[in-house]
Amino acid sequence: MKGNSHPKNDRSLNASGNESILDVIDRVDAGRRNFVRGGVSAGALAAAGGLSLGGLVQTVQAAGASTLSQPIAFANVPANTRALNVSLGGSASAVVDKITVPTGYTAKLLVAWGDPIMPGGTAFKGDASETAAQQAKQYGMHTDGMHFFPLQGAGGVALSDRGVLCANNxxxxxDLLFPDGQAAGYSIAKTRKSQAAHGVSVCELRRVNGSWQVAKNSPYxxxxxxxxPCRVSGxxxxxxxxxxxxYQITDAGSIATGAISDGTTAVGTINNCANGTTPWGTYLTCEENFNGNFGSTSAVPAPASGETGKLFNRYGLVAAGFGYRWHETDPRFDLNANPNESNLFGWVVEIDPANPAAAPIKRTALGRFKHESAQHVVDxxxxxxxxxxxDERNEYIYKFVCAGTFNPANRAANRDLLDSGTLYVAKFAADLTGQWIALLPGTIGVNGVALRDNPNFAGANxxxxLAKILIKARMAGDxxxxxxxxxxEWTGARPRINGYSDIEIYCTLTNNNRRGSSATPSANAADGSTTAGSARPAVDAANPRANNLYGHILRWREDGKTVTATTFTWDLFAQAGDTATSKTPKAQYEGAINDSPNGSADYGAPDGLWFDPFGRLWVQTDQIGDGSGDFINIGGNMMVCADPATGETRRFLTGPNKCEITGITMTPDGRTLFVGVQHPGEDAPFTNPTQFSNWPQNQWSVEADGTTPLPAGRPRSAVVVITKDDGGVIGT
Structure with missing residues (x-):
């Protein structure tokens, strides 16, 4: 995910002459092509007679009929462009500053940054005067991945009007969190408030008289x-x-006790991006850009200085961080004062929504990197x-297979399934096959040496x-x-419904301006010495566009229909892009999305991705969000819905100015959809918080209870609840 406190991708337009998937498919046997034709893919270009990517969508043949148990039947929402804003009487320098959903649907505010979600919580004031202690009982900032866990009614039936929402912050x-911003008078109080706004918000939701609300005094x-406090396992x-x-952590500071932990405990979770769930009913929050929260007032160890310097380099830890100033007042986040602290972040963290007293658990068996999501499949x-x-340019896709089997009849029996198993990393071949490479001590690397004999992972036994492989998962992938x-970024598993039995996984590839950007391509060095995100790789089959501005969606099917498979078959589901682009060469940027009319559901920078229980694929986007530059035709961020069998795509939702649409979940009956809106009005200074957006206050004047005035003063990340006016299933 990108954002105000995240690194910005610079632009490079130098194209590569390397062979792409457009050339590769010509050599693929007919049996392999059948999977490619199952969706809208750049790979089908050869089979379609060499058409442009824009024309491809008119000729692709589906592999079979739709397997959806509910259709996609809503009317396309228009792109939220600056031109649309002007036509509605708005500014030509921004997109429409509100949520828009199809005719026949209603979106309402559910919960926003600063709302109380637990006993003792106080109402949001709108002037950023809350203390850290108050923020710690309020909904956190910049919502992201989320999941609705229904509570159970009589006979163990999952309820669709009451449940627990777990949402990442x-x-x-x-500049929005503090009345006077970050630059002036920085203090431990500001650090503590920022830390309190990170992490995960857990709140109980209830539908009362048809209206969804947060139960503000719920024990959940x-x-x-x-x-x-967290536990470390695995x-x-x-x-x-x-x-x-x-450290003894107090409001006044972090006081060193002189002790060193035993490596089985950790404090806190940060940069919680996308999410996952387990089949036994727990929530997985994924730690992504943790490196940005660390820094130092002096130079940090260089890669050549030893293990710590090399780890810092590969994971992007630098003295400046992303501009946070935690390290100035909290030595726990100072890379020189406490170098191992950063190794306690970058994990998948398991949370039990049904047990508020249970400590979150960092599951090390799933590896340490900038985790984006964790999609489970049970075969x-x-x-x-x-x-x-x-989620970083030039990084990898992973799979973790539990050693034990899932016991659907005994929840407690699954408690430690995430502590034992095998972590794999993916290698995609040009013939549309792929391999899962086990990251184990005996695995032979590209240099012909087993990982146990590689200096990066060498140990007494x-x-x-294995512990070093997991802590240095990026370097093991190298x-x-x-x-x-x-x-x-996000992964999603196509539901096995209506006779569909394959294990088919999708992954969003958001963008990479460094792909094919150099006449002398570079790769992540096999010795793990490459600075995070710095390589300039050539175009390859799975990443077929130089200067991949708009991104794509890749999918694969596990061979043998089992999650233990070590081989798979893959293709590209969609190439995001702008049908009306004036950029050249046009084929590189116009994309291939199966919409009607052509261009009516264009999107760029696919990020969030989720399958609903009816088999429909929902895709959310993360780009600049104000309809400027390369997104003048595509407009602001949005959410689209697609049929995985046919590729048919329609635009369902558009968001306010300079936001990201991220996070999605649904009630069991499919009649309520929850969607996240992150950082509306991003980049506004503390002197003018509403310079770019005043959402959600400008769209709804009252809180979710329908009566309490909604505070103004600054834009707020929030979750909206969407229902169909006729009470039907969302999307139909």
Whole structure:
């Protein structure tokens, strides 16, 4: 995910002459092409007679009929462009500053940054005067991935009018969080408030008289922040690299106790981006750009200085961070004062929404990187796998397969399934096949040396080697030659319904301006020495566009219909792009999306991705969000819905100015949809918080209860609840 406190991609337009997937498909046998033709893919170009990508969508043949149990039947929402805003009497320098949904649907505000969600919580004031203690009982800032866990009614039936929402709070915008911004009078009080706005918000939702509201005094309500005690489990727990200084954390500061942890505990979770769930009913929050919260007032160890410097380099830890100033007042986040603390972040964290007293657990078996999501699949043998992306340019796609099997009859029996198994990394071949490479001590790297004999992972025994592989998962992917991807973000599994039985996984590749940008391409070095995000790879089959401005969606099917497969078949589901682009060469930027009329559902920078229980694929976008520059025709951020069998795509929702649309979940009956809106009005200064947006106050004047005035003063990240006016299933 991008944002005000996240690094911005610079632009480079130098195209590569390397072979792309457009050339590769010509050599693929007919049997392999059948899967390619199952969706809208650049790979089908050869089979379509060499048409342009824009014309491809008119000729692709579906592999079979739709397997949806509910149709896609809503009318396209128009793109939220600056031209649309002008036509509605608005400014030519912004898009329409509100949520728009199709005719026949209603969107309402559910919960926003600063709303109380637990006993003792106070109402949002609108002037950023809340203390850290108050923020710690309010909904966090910049909502992201989320999931609705229905409570159970009589006979164990899942309720569709009451449940627990777990939602990530990815990062903070300090100019909105503090009345006077971050630059002036920075203090520990500001650090603590920023830390309290990070993490995860857990709140109970109830539908009362047809209206959804947060139960503000529910025992399920809680905040998990940057200072919440956590447990560390799995193969890396207890390793020396996870033994950090112990601090007494107070409002006045972090006081060193002189002790060192045993590597099985951690404090807090930060930069919580996308999410996942487990089949046993727990929530997975994924730590992404954790490196940006660390820094130092002095130079940090260089890569050549040893293990710590090399780790910092590969994971992007630098003295400046992303502009947060936590390290100035909290030595726990100072890279020199406490170098191992950063190794306690970058994990998948398991949270039990039904047990507010349970400590979050950092599951090290799933590896350490910039986790974007963790999509689970249970196969016919009750084997469980989790599919994950590492969201940075040139990083990898991973799979974790649990060693044990899922027991659907005994929730407690699954409690430790995430602590034992095998982590794999993906390698995509030009013939549309792929391989899962096990990241284990005995795996042979591209240099012909087993990982146990690689200096990056060497240890006293294989248990220590495995711990180092997991802590340095990026470097392990480098060592075995995994395929560098264009920012792999959310993953989603196509439901096996209506006779569909394949295990088919989708992954959004948001963009990569460095792909094909150099006449002398570079790759992540096999010795793990590459600075995070710095390589300039050539175009390849799975990432077929130089200067991949608009991104694409890739999918694969596990061979043998089992999650334990070590081989798969893949293709491209969609190439995002702008049908009306004036950029050249046009074919590189116009994309291939199956919409009607052509261009009516164009989108760019696909990010959030989720399948509903009816088999429909929902895609959310993360780009600049104000309809400027390369997005003048596409407009602001949005959410589209697609049929995975036919590729048919329609635009369902558009968001307010300079926001990101991210996070999606649904009630069991399919009649209520929850969607997240992150950082509306991003980049506004503290001197003028509403310079770019005043959402949601400008769209709804009252809170979700229908009576309490909605505070003005600054834009707020929020969750909206969407229903169909006739009470029907969303999307029909």
């Amino acid at each position: 990815e990062y903070t915008h300090e 309500g809680r905040r998990i922040t940057a200072n919440t 193969p890396a727990a207890g390793h020396a690299l996870l033994k950090s200084k112990v 016919a043998q009750n084997r469980v796998a989790f599919y994950m992306g590492d 294989d248990a220590e080697v 060592a075995v030659g995994a395929t560098m991807m264009d920012r792999p």
